[in-house]
Amino acid sequence: MMATTPAEQVVRLLAEAGYRPQKMPIKVGGIDFDFTAALLGGNHSTDLVLVVEMGTGLDKRARQKVEGVARALDVMGSRRPLTTVVVGSRPSAEDLSGMARVCRVLPVEHLLDEADLRNRLAVLLPLRLPDPAADDVLAGGDAVPETHDEMSAALVAASLRGEAAVARLLHSLVAEPFAEAWHDRGGSS
């Protein structure tokens, strides 16, 4: 399902990350606030995320609503981290810094491809780390190549004892076939 507006795109991405979309208007400290969307963090997260459409000519109003929510949270002694995702046109610097004083502001602007959007909302999304345990190379800790013959296996085994041991083994292996050949030749050469 394609989202048609940036706001919908944001909501859907956050919802996929475990955020719970709230019904509008949202009641904070007993006061109703109406936003394009609002989401609460789940899974031991207390984040409150507001999605605000801007560039509609009502930017000042929107900023005041955000500040209002922040104040309401303060009054309630809430420790909820507040984040505002601004979609639509980029707000003026004044509005932006004004909001940034009371909450985290993530400007999203226009409709973006998902990767770009993820970048913009990264702090709200879970941090995806490669799983070391899932990586076969790193799982064992010894990143040595697989071997299919005895000699290579011996050399690989010798690598545990360091470079000199490998060199010693290699040289003795290369020299080994000659032991008999040269021995039999005696001093004839």
Place this chain on the structure above:
Amino acid sequence: MTSAIEHLTVEDFRSIRGHVSLSLDAPVVLIHGQNGTGKTSLMAAIELALTGDVPSMSRVEPDYLKYLPHQAVGTGSVRLRTRMAGGIGETSLKVTSAGVEGAPALGGRLARFYGERCYLSQATLGRLLEIYEAPDGKSGPSALQRFVKDLLGLDRLDALTDGLRTAGNVLRLREPVPQYAAAKDEIPRLRDRLRADRAGVAASEADLELAKEQLRLFIAGIDEGLTILLDDRERLAQRLKEQSEEPSLLQQARLRRRIAVAMEEWGVLSGADAMIALTVVQAEHRANDSALRAWRDGVGGELENVLGHIGRALGIAENPADVTYQHACRVASARVDAEVARCTEVLNGHDIDHTRLEQIASDIRSGQARLALLDRSVGESVGVAQQLARALTQVVPHVHEDDCPVCGRNFREVSSVPLAAHLSRRIAALTQEAGRLEAVAKDRSTTASALLQAERERDAVSGRLVEDGVRDALKERRATLSEARLALESRMVEAAEGDRLRSKAQASEKRLAEFAGRDNAVSTLREIASDLAVQAGEAPLGTDDAIGDALSQLASTVAQREASLAERQESRRKATLALVSLRAIDAKLKSAREALETQQRAFDRLEKAKDEADRRIELAKGLIRTVNESRSRIVRKVFDERLNAVWRELFIRLAPEEPFVPAFAMPSRIGTVMEAKLETIYRQGRKGGNPKAMLSAGNLNTAALTLFLALNLSVEPDLPWLLIDDPVQNMDDVHISQFAALLRTLKRQHGRRVVLAVHDRALFEYLALELSPTFVGDRLIKVELGRSMHGETTCSWEPVIYEEDNAIAA
């Protein structure tokens, strides 16, 4: 159970004066203090207690240990309680200006992990990019290399690539495996030698075939049956030596010689007169013998008497029967003639001597008469005349004028002749007289000597005169002998007849004897011939076989046999020689083949060894490739999928508006030395420059901070701790809020226990709010550092627990 730092007690450590004790046992610990209140000292105390080292200090001050105690006290201590998989651990360190006493909580790898991955000091934050970009020492691995190696166990890959380095190039093997290099040099040389030796053997084999063919010819000449022994040289040699033609040849030669002798004998026996019968010879001899005998009884007897008479008279020992009669007659005549002549000469000489003697006597008488005459004529005056003449001569010079030097009177008184003339006339007369006298004396001496000679002759002749009796006997003997001579003369014809008869008788007698022997000889010869035939292996001679034909038949048979034997002997000689040379070639070939085989074996062994060594080297090379591929794959993975990916994820979180994202450039060549370069990547994928050139100071700080976090998050955390000392430098509010959100995520989602020191009060409060506990059991510890009036460090800490939030109606 999560590893945790539970409790810390610090006393008089660095800038901390007095006693500070606080709990750190919470997912998040926030430490606040004004600058100089001891935040960094607290962090350093934790690091020291855990690792025994404070690298942020040791890097700049080698003697840092003596600055660890508070400068006013000189002795400090740090006590730390940790909760690890192994249980609760208590570490107590005493720090004095002399150093640190006690053992740190962590050792080895964990200590390093803490130092590099868990704790980010302010000093390190500023240098982090540099630390990870450039190797931190001339040698030794860079921090990044360490990171990658720690992460991947590349030590073993490095050990493999470094250890197998010599396999990459055979030249490098020359020293460690001289056998290999030697084999490499030796093999082509040996191959050439083998080729040459093989050619030599082939040539010897050809020689052998040739020599064998020759030998076959030779032994076929001896005995066709011997050719089967051609390859059994030992027996062949023995047979050649055992069977010799020599004895047969000798036998045949003996036979031949004997046949030749017999033939010669036969030739003599079968001569021209061989056919005359013996009886004829006998009759002839008898006639001759009686004729001789008749002659002897007649004239022969007289002749013998005469000869006997003469012989006795003259003492001739020769018997006329021994020589011819004619010869005896001639000898006797000659002797008689000589004797008659001698008698005649003696007798005639006597008469002559007699006459001569009378002559000589007459001569002597006349000589003596003359001698007497001469003696008288000379007298004694001879000498006087001479002396006077000499004396006068001496006076001549003294004569002057006519005065006589002797008497002094003038000569003129007596004569008209001058004195001098007179004197010289006198001298001349005297000298003439002297000459005459001298001639007479000479005549006398001659006469005397002639007389003497005549007297000597007379003596000799008279001595020669024969006595009368002897003269008569001689005359008698001459007469007798002359008569015998005449008698002999008259019988010379008879003598010749006698000689003829006698020689005829003698000849016929000899022939008789010869004829008597011949019959014996022929029968003996037949026996011999028969014997020879038997010896030659032919049938013995029959009584009617012709000896001559049989012998010449035999001779030709023997000659043929001898020739064939000689031929065989020659063949044998040649065969023996050929066999010798064949055996020499055999021996040579054998040893050449053996040598070749030995060499071939050695060569094969060497080549096999070299092949095996090559195979091993190839295996090693393959292993190097595998290792390199492996490393390449791993490193690429680490850089792309892990480090860069995580770093990017974190950086984007903290600086969502920054178009350039820092990253480690993939090492172009994955060798053992990791030359990591920093670069930036434009969000849309293009490459940018070095972050230090592309990013603002704040974002550079963010880059360093996120790199630290990325390094921590890229690996399985041995210690799930993050201790960060005042990281929020040059960060604006937006970045700070993002950072707070990131810390929350790390805490909540990745289980990191965070200790964060900040100097800014508002930030501290903001972070306390952002990192508030969000569920029951979650906890935040707020630490407040300060100083008392006396400069003592004050520390108050307070745990914040979860409280239900009712600000938003559900």
